[in-house]
Amino acid sequence: MKNVAYVYHPDYLLHAPPFEHPESPGRLIAINDHLQRVGLLETLSPIAPEYPGDGVILRVHDPEYLRRLEMSCRRGDIFLDTEDTYLNKHSYLIALLSAAGAIAGAEAVATGNADRAFCAVRPPGHHAGRSEGMGFCLLNNAAITARFLQANHGVSKVMIIDWDVHHGNGTQAIFWEDPSVFFFSIHENPAFLYPGTGRRWETGKGEGEGTTLNAPMAPGAGDEEYRQTFEQMLAPAAESFRPEFLVISSGFDAHRDDPMADIQLTGEGFRFLSRFAVELANRYCGGKIVSLLEGGYETESLTHCTEIHIRELQKD
Numbered sequence: 612m613k614n615v616a617y618v619y620h621p622d623y624l625l626h627a628p629p630f631e632h633p634e635s636p637g638r639l640i641a642i643n644d645h646l647q648r649v650g651l652l653e654t655l656s657p658i659a660p661e662y663p664g665d666g667v668i669l670r671v672h673d674p675e676y677l678r679r680l681e682m683s684c685r686r687g688d689i690f691l692d693t694e695d696t697y698l699n700k701h702s703y704l705i706a707l708l709s710a711a712g713a714i715a716g717a718e719a720v721a722t723g724n725a726d727r728a729f730c731a732v733r734p735p736g737h738h739a740g741r742s743e744g745m746g747f748c749l750l751n752n753a754a755i756t757a758r759f760l761q762a763n764h765g766v767s768k769v770m771i772i773d774w775d776v777h778h779g780n781g782t783q784a785i786f787w788e789d790p791s792v793f794f795f796s797i798h799e800n801p802a803f804l805y806p807g808t809g810r811r812w813e814t815g816k817g818e819g820e821g822t823t824l825n826a827p828m829a830p831g832a833g834d835e836e837y838r839q840t841f842e843q844m845l846a847p848a849a850e851s852f853r854p855e856f857l858v859i860s861s862g863f864d865a866h867r868d869d870p871m872a873d874i875q876l877t878g879e880g881f882r883f884l885s886r887f888a889v890e891l892a893n894r895y896c897g898g899k900i901v902s903l904l905e906g907g908y909e910t911e912s913l914t915h916c917t918e919i920h921i922r923e924l925q926k927d
């Protein structure tokens with residue numbers, strides 16, 4: 612069985628909405644409770660990240676944005692830029708700690724202390740751009756992780772697989788002109804769903820042309836359509852890119868019971884996606900995966916799919 616690190620910090624619960632909101636601390640409480648109840652937590656290697664400086668964050672984010680985020684929290688603002696992206700006084704530090712969790716997971720895998728890592732972090736990250744937070748996201752954990760691996764561990768080519776039901780527009784924008792990070796996103800068709808990007812023709816620019824790949828899925832699509840897309844789009848992309856490390860933006864809001872969207876994946880669908888990622892990592896990356904929690908807002912499917920995903924990460 613593979614040694615899978617489980618990254619979590621109790622302070623993740625401090626970033627809490629000042630009003631009713633789906634992205635709440637209860638998500639992580641439910642995941643932890645569930646993993647403990649089914650006996651999975653004790654089979655994982657726990658990692659609690661430390662608060663980072665902002666140096667590694669600045670490889671992705673604009674320093675003025677970090678100051679603005681910090682000041683907004685200090686001032687007691689309850690929104691950042693848009694009304695879906697709430698703040699409380701802890702949010703700046705907890706966003707740093709969320710990114711630090713992703714980095715700690717990546718570090719454990721890069722150094723061989725773990726074979727793979729699942730990072731139960733929040734706030735999520737994939738909508739955050741270089742200079743803006745949006746869609747519940749403050750700092751782009753996946754992008755920061757990719758840059759950390761490149762800067763600190765000599766990894767040259769990283770592939771990010773984003774299966775959150777929403778398009779990872781922030782991650783896409785950050786690597787739009789960068790051929791060293793391949794961004795693959797499968798999501799509900801942006802004609803019907805936030806944030807409205809992620810069309811097939813969005814493929815990158817300049818040197819980065821061809822290392823962005825979007826698979827918008829029609830509302831109602833499910834396990835079979837996702838399977839075909841992974842086999843027909845993701846597999847050949849990985850074969851030609853040949854990544855050295857896989858980062859997964861693992862949202863579970865494409866589950867059929869999640870209220871956010873109209874994709875109909877089941878737990879078995881998430882098992883397939885997870886197994887597929889493991890096989891890609893085995894083929895190209897020496898098995899190395901760091902998986903980061905993004906969305907997932909219906910407690911039962913969120914916890915069940917997290918369990919399924921981690922169990923697949925534990926397999927050879």
Ligand SMILES: [Zn+2]
Nearest residue numbers: 775776777906
């Ligand atoms: Zn989402």
